[in-house]
Amino acid sequence: MEKFNISEDYMPIFEDIKALKEVFWINPNLKKFDNVEENLPLSFEDVLDAEERLNRFKPYLKKVFPQTKDGTIESYISTIGRMKRRMEEDYNTDIHGKLILKRDDSLPIAGSIKARGGIYEVLKHAETLAIENGLLSTDDDYSKLADEKFRKFFSQYTVQVGSTGNLGLSIGIMSAKLGFNVKVHMSSDAKQWKKDLLRSKGVEVIEYSSDYSKAVEEGRKLSMLNPKSYFIDDENSVDLFLGYAVAGLRVKRQLDDMNIIVDEDHPLFVYLPCGVGGGPGGVAYGLKYMYKDNVHCFFAEPTHSPAMLLGLITELHDKISVQDIGIDNKTEADGLAVGRPSSFVGSIMDSILSGEFTIEDNRLYKFLVSLADEENIYLEPSALAGFLGPVILSGEKGEEYLRKHNLLDKKANITHMCWATGGSLVPETIMKEYYNKGKKLIIGS
Numbered sequence: 001m002e003k004f005n006i007s008e009d010y011m012p013i014f015e016d017i018k019a020l021k022e023v024f025w026i027n028p029n030l031k032k033f034d035n036v037e038e039n040l041p042l043s044f045e046d047v048l049d050a051e052e053r054l055n056r057f058k059p060y061l062k063k064v065f066p067q068t069k070d071g072t073i074e075s076y077i078s079t080i081g082r083m084k085r086r087m088e089e090d091y092n093t094d095i096h097g098k099l100i101l102k103r104d105d106s107l108p109i110a111g112s113i114k115a116r117g118g119i120y121e122v123l124k125h126a127e128t129l130a131i132e133n134g135l136l137s138t139d140d141d142y143s144k145l146a147d148e149k150f151r152k153f154f155s156q157y158t159v160q161v162g163s164t165g166n167l168g169l170s171i172g173i174m175s176a177k178l179g180f181n182v183k184v185h186m187s188s189d190a191k192q193w194k195k196d197l198l199r200s201k202g203v204e205v206i207e208y209s210s211d212y213s214k215a216v217e218e219g220r221k222l223s224m225l226n227p228k229s230y231f232i233d234d235e236n237s238v239d240l241f242l243g244y245a246v247a248g249l250r251v252k253r254q255l256d257d258m259n260i261i262v263d264e265d266h267p268l269f270v271y272l273p274c275g276v277g278g279g280p281g282g283v284a285y286g287l288k289y290m291y292k293d294n295v296h297c298f299f300a301e302p303t304h305s306p307a308m309l310l311g312l313i314t315e316l317h318d319k320i321s322v323q324d325i326g327i328d329n330k331t332e333a334d335g336l337a338v339g340r341p342s343s344f345v346g347s348i349m350d351s352i353l354s355g356e357f358t359i360e361d362n363r364l365y366k367f368l369v370s371l372a373d374e375e376n377i378y379l380e381p382s383a384l385a386g387f388l389g390p391v392i393l394s395g396e397k398g399e400e401y402l403r404k405h406n407l408l409d410k411k412a413n414i415t416h417m418c419w420a421t422g423g424s425l426v427p428e429t430i431m432k433e434y435y436n437k438g439k440k441l442i443i444g445s
């Protein structure tokens, strides 16, 4: 770890983070989007290019994954009024405006937000290889990629990735379908059922007794030894990020269809569970392009894994880990069990993220039960981290943010969108255990 200085303003929050308390942080570096856009390392054209690539792959995806219907990997948005009322009761508060849920738990193929970035990067890699070898042109009907000829071609190549679970699922399932050899390097947090599911698809799962950063490091090293191996680098990948960012374009269309207005008088607040940062970062990036200063993005991290928050407040990004300040990175939210953030993502978020908050694991389970009871929606623990957002933003601490942005008199017009990042692939018996655990916590409190 480098020596670090923390500005005095941050000192109290730094002590609270160290003490594993739940915190709310407002980003002092947030800028007007028009003023930062030209300094960002990626452009809107890059996001559009990613969407066009996904469109080219539709005929292929439709053929090999009929559950995508027309070959689109997209989720719907649910209005969750009953959950809103339940949260108001449980937290004795009034949540301003509307509460909606982006259902990435139901994304086809991989059942989590990773189906966006992960699948996109694998497809892009396959397209590049096929084009370079004269087997494909961008005008072709991509359904031909399902032919045995292509599977045989891809079988000369390997794709590798380090993961806490869900990225491995998304990369593994997609790569194996195309015909690639796949090696997934899984951190100790990865759930057994995720490893079992991957192995059942013919994916080689390599298990580590250490955390995510180590699994990525080892995977990267091993991949470099093989010139025909491609490493999907969750800590640095531009392609993953762009795959996630396409969500911004899609959400805009969906909210338009739902007649949900987002403008200066009708702000959109989005709460995204954050691990290494690529998923929530990419989504936030895409949303910023669509809505600029009228969208306010907040990340949510477990109190035991506040990697992105620590990187942002110290401005050290990947030069600091939660372990450096004595935090153990042990959380039930396996998708968020990351101790060191992506510096690529952190440096972009520095000027476009509205803020962050941390949440205790127990609360994730309570939200899990409430959402199941009120809306019959079952999410994995990581995916519930955002739910504390609307509570915070409707309370005293949130008022500071609303005042800063002249939104106090527009409270009633806010649309709160929690991002449900995963859940539909969780086996029923395991979901039952989660639910029972949450029930016990609720009764005990």
Ligand SMILES: *Cc1c(COP(=O)(O)O)cnc(C)c1O
Residues within 6 Å of the ligand: 112, 113, 114, 166, 167, 273, 274, 275, 276, 277, 278, 279, 280, 281, 335, 336, 380, 382, 383, 421, 422, 423
């Ligand atoms: C991976 C994951 C996240 C966070 O994405 P990052 O890119 O790691 O920040 C959130 N929720 C779930 C369920 C995930 O699997």
